Structure formats: structure tokens, C-alpha cells
Amino acid sequence: MNGVRAGASGSPVLLLHGIGGSSASFESQVDVLARRHRVFAWDAPGYGGSADPARADLGWFAEVAARVFDEPAHVVGVSWGGVIATRLALEHPVLSLTLADSTRGSGTSADSARRMRARVDELAQVGAQEFARRRAPRLTTDPATLVKVEATMARVRLPGYRAAAESMAATDHGPVLGRIAVPTLVVVGADDRVTGVEESRLLAREIPGARLRVIGGGHAANQERPEEFNDVLLGFLSEVEAARCA
Incomplete structure (x- = not known):
């Protein structure tokens, strides 16, 4: 499994990117967390x-993600990565769960599933660069972040995107959110036009004990507002770690 590793000590943190992302989507989080x-x-x-x-x-x-570390980790998932993280928390031991601009999955309705699968056809027809040019502006309105998001999305490969989209289209975690039994943080950008604030409110409401934080930015809030996102995430992880040691 390829990715970016950092940090020599402390509990493990696993970062799971969105459907149009990669490890590069967390360039503003890795070094800060690695301290x-x-x-x-x-x-x-x-x-x-x-x-x-x-x-x-x-x-x-989720099974592949569970094998990254040989011990339970704090799991942070953005968008599709948050849906994987949710399944990971349901089926494998984790220290905590952070869902950023995420969702129950795209299987909540036939129309939502259809629209997710249609993305694959669009990618196949127009190619990754044009696909990224069309879709990236939905994730952020910040010019500097848009450049980064579009460049990352332009490198998606059809086999990976197809599998990711199908996994989303077939998933609705709504009925099982109440089974999550780990400390959970739900973070969402106030201007998220992809999954939206209300979806995050639902996740926080249905997951026992979950807390919701609405921060600045859009769907790519962790990239658009990294300092705000990092402060919220680090504060949450510190609280979880303190409770573990108490």
C-alpha cells in the first residue's frame, strides 16, 4: 500500500482520502499530526x-485499511474516506473516528446511487483532466485550493475510481450508525455543496456521543482551511488520548 508516512512515536493515525483525492489531499495535516x-x-x-x-x-x-497498522488507530476519513472509516469503526478495532465532509454512502436512494455510478461513465468518456476541470470547482471556491484539488483529481485512474464509486453506490450506513461505539468527531465545511452540512448533522445525531464541528470552507475543508481543521482535529485527538490514559 502506497502513501505518506511520518512521525516516529505516539499512537497511530490513519488518513483516508476522498474519491477524487490521494495522499496528497492531506499535505496540510501529515506533518502537523506527526509531531x-x-x-x-x-x-x-x-x-x-x-x-x-x-x-x-x-x-x-475497510479490511485493507485495517491492515495498515498492526494495532488500532485513530481513523480520519474525508468524504468517501469517511465512509470507509465508518465501516472500519463498525467492523474493526479503532481508537477514534473522525468523519470530515462525509456521508452515509450513496446507496441512500436509487437516484443517489445512479448519480454516483454515472460519474464513472463521465470519467471514461472525457478523461481525468477534463473530469477534474469540471468537478473540482464543486469542492472549493478558494483559487489556491482549487489548483491543488484539480491537480490531484486529474491523476485519478479509472479502475480505482470505478471501484470507489461502486463501493459508495452500494452503501447506506444510516441503519447501523447507532452501533458505532468509539469517540467520534464529525467535521464539515460550512459551504460544502457536495455532501452538505445537513448530512454531517445527521451523522453526528445518529452516532452515539458524536460531536459536530462546522468550520470554514467547502467540501475540501481540510485543504481550504487547514489551520482551523487541524486545531479541531488535534483537540479531539488530545481529548481521546487523555481519556485513554486516565
Whole structure:
């Protein structure tokens, strides 16, 4: 599994990117987190330098993610990465769960699933660069962040994106959110036009004990507002660590 590793000590933190991202999506988080933790920002199967996926179901992605560390980790997932993180928390031991601009999955309705699968056809028809040019402006309105988001999305590969989209289209975690039994933080950009603030409110409401933080920025809030995002995340992780040691 390819990705970016940093940090020599502390509890592990696993960073899971969105469907149009890669480990590069966490360039503003890795070094900050590595001051206190051992960090791995993965390239999901089919993304970045990682091999193409063997399967297209969410449980398999979660199983692969669970093998990154040989011990439970704090899991931080953005968008699709948050859906993987949710399944990871449901099926494997984790220290905590952070869902950033995420969702229950795209299987909440037939129309939502259809629209997710249609993205694959669009990518196949127009190619990654044009696909990124069309979709990246939905993730952020900040010019500097837009350049980064579009450049990362322009490197997506069809096999990885197809598997990711299918895993999303087949998933609705809504009925099982109440089973999550780890400390959970839900973070969302106030201007998120992709998954939206209300979806994050639902996640926070349905996950027992979860807290919600609305910060600045859009769907790519961790990249658009890194200082605000990092402060919220580090504060949450510090609280979880303090409770573990109490």
C-alpha cells in the first residue's frame, strides 16, 4: 500500500482520502499530526502509487485499511474516506473516528446511487483532466485550493475510481450508525455543496456521543482551511488520548 508516512512515536493515525483525492489531499495535516503521532496517509487501492483494487465493495476497502497498522488507530476519513472509516469503526478495532465532509454512502436512494455510478461513465468518456476541470470547482471556491484539488483529481485512474464509486453506490450506513461505539468527531465545511452540512448533522445525531464541528470552507475543508481543521482535529485527538490514559 502506497502513501505518506511520518512521525516516529505516539499512537497511530490513519488518513483516508476522498474519491477524487490521494495522499496528497492531506499535505496540510501529515506533518502537523506527526509531531504527536505516527501518521499514514494512504493512497487507496487504485489511487496514487497503489495497485488497482481487487474488489469494489466497501468491506474490502475497510479490511485493507485495517491492515495498515498492526494495532488500532485513530481513523480520519474525508468524504468517501469517511465512509470507509465508518465501516472500519463498525467492523474493526479503532481508537477514534473522525468523519470530515462525509456521508452515509450513496446507496441512500436509487437516484443517489445512479448519480454516483454515472460519474464513472463521465470519467471514461472525457478523461481525468477534463473530469477534474469540471468537478473540482464543486469542492472549493478558494483559487489556491482549487489548483491543488484539480491537480490531484486529474491523476485519478479509472479502475480505482470505478471501484470507489461502486463501493459508495452500494452503501447506506444510516441503519447501523447507532452501533458505532468509539469517540467520534464529525467535521464539515460550512459551504460544502457536495455532501452538505445537513448530512454531517445527521451523522453526528445518529452516532452515539458524536460531536459536530462546522468550520470554514467547502467540501475540501481540510485543504481550504487547514489551520482551523487541524486545531479541531488535534483537540479531539488530545481529548481521546487523555481519556485513554486516565
